[in-house]
Amino acid sequence: MKPMLGYRKPAPGAQPNHLYPPYVSSIKRAPKQPLISIPVTLSEITGPVFPKETASPKAFDLTRQHEGEPLGERIAVSGRIVDEDGRPIRQTLVEIWQANAAGRYLHKNDQHDAPLDPNFTGEGRTFTDDDGRYRFITVRPGAYPWKNHHNAWRPQHIHFSLFGPAFATRLVTQMYFPGDPLLEFDPIFHSVPDEAARRRLISSFDWLSTEPELSLGFRFDIVLRGRSATPMER
């Protein structure tokens, strides 16, 4: 039997705690009891590995899901998904969702008084290649108000959902845009205590992925947890 290698624990401050009172929704929903550390078992180091047919090959392009083109600034969002040892996460499912260019989600609970775009749904998915690379075409999402505190506005962001190879590597996060003045005031962004860790949520403008006369480009690299160096690390 193989020795059970678990996944590394995050460095202090590199991940948010569940409770962050400035993010008001966390107050009634974050557990109050400490999490319980458990031994590594097969149940944590396995996880769903989706076949590539799960996602349509067209689902990476959020600007081609309707009759016409969505309004807004067309952008490519691309990057590489690796683990903490730099190994590419190959052929893994990446799901994204976002607001339209006006800052409105196609969702019944979004009451923001901004227009919906009949040519934009805001959902996309793709698989990484054998080098861990992915690419989406979309429009830059707008900021929107969210009532967490007086005059609260979320910075522009795209939600990302990744599985990686195991239950323990599951990650849902948000990609932000460089230079967004709203980041300074956003409690969700600031829920990550360590500043360097927080900055890893901000994409970079990527000249190389721009397309002349077509689209600007942003790069967002993602790092999933790496394997423990020793068996049974707790």
Next chain:
Amino acid sequence: MPGPSTPSQTVGPFFSIGLDWMNRANLAEGSVGEHVAIRGRVLDGEGQPVPDAILEIWQADADGRYHHPEHAGSQNDATPFFGFGRIPTDAQGQFSFTTIKPGPVYGPDGKPQAPHLQISVFMRGLLKQLATRMYFPDEPLNASDPVLQVVPESRRETLIARQTGSTGNILEWNVLLQGGSETVFFDC
């Protein structure tokens, strides 16, 4: 080196746009094993239903094998059981799904773990997902399960589903985010 792992951020209130496409409430379809229906509610610290949560289930097949390369031999199954489900809560905070009861998966010392479902919980207000497990009632292996063993005895029952009705095929299991019967969540 690429540096430490990317921080988690909440799924927010509008995740259904990007995640609903893979909702799957019947994991059992086409697979061999004992079918069970599981239902329950997700409740917040005030006992209020959480209408905007999703549960993700990961589990082994009836023989205790995960459909994953890490589990040697698991790919040689004529009727593979994928073992993944994504289930949203409704306006009353309720969820329900059907699956097969997994067999015992071996644990770190080679001894069997009790049959269980791995469960990730996502919702607005959670900056990162919660990891928990659901175990089955009246299961002799619960007494020696390596994960249940590290949970204080007084809290173990939060992880074990309850049988409802006279047959064993309908189970109830709730997720309580806070309070005296707060569900046990794991650092794993």
